[in-house]
Amino acid sequence: MGRRVDSNVESDIAGLLSEDGTWISRRLFFDPDLYEIEKERVFGRSWxxxxxxxxxxxxxxxxxxxxxxxxxxxxxxxxxxxxxxxxxxxxxxxxxxxxxxxxxxxxxxxxxxxxxxxxxxxxxxxxxxxxxxxxxxxxxxxxxxxxxxxxYCGLIFANHDAGATSLDDYLGDLRWYLDTSLNRQPEGIEVLGVQRWRVGTNWKVPAENMVGDVAHAPATHSSVFLINPADPDPGGALKSVLEYGHNVALPGGHGGTFRVYPKDDADGRLPGEAALRAAPGVGEYLESVQARAEERLGEVRKHVKIATCIAFPNLFLLGSNFTFRVAHPRGPMKSELWSWVFVDREAPQEVKDAQRKFFTLTFGAGGLLEQDDGENWEGVTTGAAHIAASEHPFHYGAGLEAGPHPELPGTVSVAYSEHTQRNLYRHWHNLMLKP
Ligand code: FES
Ligand SMILES: [Fe+2]
Missing domain, CATH: 2.102.10.10 (Rieske [2Fe-2S] iron-sulphur domain)
Structure with missing residues (x-):
């Protein structure tokens, strides 16, 4: 049985986004009435x-x-x-x-x-x-x-809507990308554990960050990239984002930022993996996986790596950091992040240990990159609620040039783009408009 929603609130929902998604109301990030409606219209209907x-x-x-x-x-x-x-x-x-x-x-x-x-x-x-x-x-x-x-790939999804479309159809072409992390090996993945912590942020703030906010990386994370003592090329991570990054929007609000490495790059490594590869046995293992990946995934996907992506609404996957996570809503301005570390089921123990440590160093609860992001997400949420700014919506107009790509499914743009965020919010808006 659906909640009765005040007709004023219903008409408010219609005005939260501009038609092309370029302007978005600040209310999405703190409003308790919208939050209550989301519980049914978003979380009550999605996988x-x-x-x-x-x-x-x-x-x-x-x-x-x-x-x-x-x-x-x-x-x-x-x-x-x-x-x-x-x-x-x-x-x-x-x-x-x-x-x-x-x-x-x-x-x-x-x-x-x-x-x-x-x-x-x-x-x-x-x-x-x-x-x-x-x-x-x-x-x-x-x-x-x-x-x-x-x-899907062992990830367990549940849906309150008995009439919902199948999970395979719901994920659609996102599966093509998810496979590059979760389905690279015939034996699949296993999780080593889950870390949980709370952040003073609306759940949509980490969602829009993970759906393809590449622009924040140089401003937010440059100090981490520069102090990484194990990385022989400290600026490389940022350079690779520009050179190889593609932002992809998919139907259903899904999307992400993916790197497509050149075909002559034998192992398709990420620069940020330098710290990981320094551990004994890891480099050889990653190269052996890469050598077999073509057979399983095909030539194009062998060279595709997930930086960050989301399955709408709140599952995020950071492929190169061996973690998927969920932002559980805990109120209009609070989320509880659950972060699982995953490894190839058949990887040698020393590789699993190195991957777990790499996850902990980067995106665990106390991870260097996680700390940077959490600080921003809290700031965005409290700043969005600035009462005197309520008539000033946020601008999501970056990267208006997006379209089909010869090799990649979805609508594709350069990495510095907000088209995946507009796609995410348009889907959210469509759900919110349906009582
Ligand atoms: S047995 Fe009474 S509440 Fe569970
Ligand atoms: Fe970040």
């Missing part, structure tokens, strides 16, 4: 990433995660199927799982002791015979299932 199947390899393995603000239990049932249950007891609403992860035979509600099987079925009610009729029907009182659960 949301909740975790990775390598976190729950065995029956009974579970972890808790979030869909928007709502806690969910992700569990592998006795048949090996992944289920996503709302973490709220059907009796009075108590969260039935209060652990981050583990293995459970059943989920036991600590309030009145109702007990639920891995598939959600209500299997135990204390004193049932004494308190309920003989024909008491428990079949409607199981954990509430999220109706749609599908995976």
């Amino acid at each position: 949301l990433m909740v975790g990775h199947d390598s976190q729950i390899p065995n029956p009974g393995d579970f972890f808790t995660s979030f869909m928007g603000e709502q806690s969910v239990i992700v569990v592998r049932d006795n048949e090996g199927k992944i289920r996503v249950h709302l973490n709220t007891c059907p009796h009075r609403g108590m969260p039935v799982c209060r652990e981050d992860r583990g293995n459970a035979r059943t989920f036991y509600c600590v309030y009145h002791g109702w007990n639920f099987a891995r598939d959600g079925e209500l299997v135990g009610v204390p004193n049932q015979r004494a308190t309920y009729p003989r024909d008491f029907d428990k079949s409607d009182l199981g954990l509430i299932a999220v109706p749609r659960v599908e995976t």
